[in-house]
Amino acid sequence: MSERIDSASTTGMDWLLPKIKTMTVPLIGILIFLGIWQMGAPKIVTSLGAVPGPTQVFQQFVGLVDEHKEAREKEAAFIKRQEVRNAKKLEKDPNAVVKIRAYTGKATFFDQIWTSLLTVSAGFLIASLIAIPIGIIAGLSQTVYTAINPLIQVFKPVSPLAWLPIITMIVSAVYVSDSPMFEKSFVTSALTVMLCCLWPTMINTAVGVANISQDLQNVSKVLRLSWWTHVVKIVLPSAVPMIFTGLRLSFGIAWMVLIAAEMLAQNPGLGKFVWDEFQNGSSNSLGRIMVAVIVIGVLGYLLDRGMLTLQKYVSWDKSQALR
Amino acid sequence: MSTKEHLVITQASIDFPTPNGPYRALDKVNLKIAKGEFVSIIGHSGCGKSTVLNIVAGLYQATEGGIILDGKEVNEPGPERAVVFQNHSLLPWMSAYENVELAVKRVFKGKKSKAEMKEWIEHNLSLVHMDHAMDKRPDEISGGMKQRVGIARALAMEPQVLLLDEPFGALDALTRAHLQDSLMEIQKDLGNTVIMITHDVDEAVLLSDRIVMMTNGPAATVGEILDINLPRPRDRVAMSETPEYIRCRKAVLSFLYERHGKKIEEEPEVVEETVETAEEAATEAVEAEASNLVDIKKKVKTEAA
Ligand SMILES: Nc1ncnc2c1ncn2[C@@H]1O[C@H](COP(=O)(O)OP(=O)(O)OP(=O)(O)O)[C@@H](O)[C@H]1O
């Protein structure tokens, strides 16, 4: 009996050991990094005080969470007060016109994160919806490829930040409506993100499509598949790995560009948070900016993991090593 | 054999563009094939067999001359001329069933109901004994199984002409024999015209009504056509002793190795000689090895000293 328990526990360990190993090594790396940071940071003194170490940064993070909770409570209280006030008004005079105002408190750190995530997803989605079809057509037709290649090559190296002023002007000129569905700043940021997402996706899709094996193309020709069936059954599955390479490249760039664009244009989002803290210049600012830096990094990493999971789900070749 | 002209290749020549100007791979290939005939093409590697097949399939366009199938010129690929490719060419993201389904849907859309199509796909997969692994994807089955699915896909299209490019090339002898038998059976039942490329003389003699022997490239063409007058159904064991079989086999071998031999000296008839040369080679190798050893010993000695 005891033997059985023994063997069970060893098999349990067998399964656990590699996991512990893969966990400990990165953990050691992180701990060493934190150690160096903790020791080195106080030695650098800026006009805003000493550079905060990991513990101070963590405290700032807790502070930001508290601030967020507080803001939510304030908002709830505001709405409640308004409701009560309106109800009283209506009691006195059923025909009174009641005003319902939205809460206009300062956006918290977490509001800004949400805004940034929303903006980057919107820009990325629009870009993908444009770039993948164009990439497929360019990959299928040498003529189309030759026609758009110079344009891609010229626009690709341009930092989308250079486009930002132009986009801002165009958006404020064209996007006029009395009850806009999205804020102008959101549209501007999303379009800037879109511009930088277009090129890597387009190029990689085109290359993936152009390199479909001749054998499979011959199969399609012999069957005389319709254009649509050819694209759906043969072109897309073979180009999926390259399309995803493009998408992940795009997403990485988009996340970086978005933060910069928000800083530059003072559009809501994490970039604005960083910029505002920098302008505030309180003793907490450096710590809060560092919280933002870490959050930006972690989110970027998680977003890429998300794309990878999606790629694994969509890809037909499950044995393929994806990283 | 019907004398009606079914598939006619007339003066087909093809030039491939190369950096050093056009390369004439085929020169004035002429061939008439009757309906239901089984023709093998045999020739040395690189002579242009696949090119002939690709022209008939419509995947290549002849520079001069052309192909006429039932009175109509062929200038594009089409499902009435199904191809079994040299390397199976299955879509790796589809199961065996789905690979066949793609072809069946294309050919029988509107002619067969969904249930009929399903039955037809399963029937064709069972013809090549692949019904047990229908739902496996190409990377989950062996090379021979992939080739069988490729054949099922082509058969399921009920083509007028079945084009086979070394269909059994990469298979072991047992699977190969089995598939040859099934191919003969299927062709007897369906009566379609078959053009098959092969490197295997026995396979060519066993399966074909005629063997087309091609000369070496560049500017390869039909060198000789051999009629095989063996009764069908053919049994590989019983047949191998008959004088007709031996005559045909010899004719092909003498064409390939005596008259159009590629500097590779390989005379299968003179078995003793090859054995001798093999022995010689072996002794040479042993001697070389021995002298090598002596060298190494010398080296070690000098180094030690
Ligand atoms: N697309 C092409 N472009 C240029 N040259 C080609 C092309 N296809 C074939 N060739 C040339 O034509 C000749 C015949 O090629 P082919 O593939 O028909 O030979 P094959 O008889 O099928 O050989 P194997 O038995 O090895 O398959 C070769 O010399 C080859 O180099």
Ligand SMILES: [Mg+2]
């Ligand atoms: Mg070939």
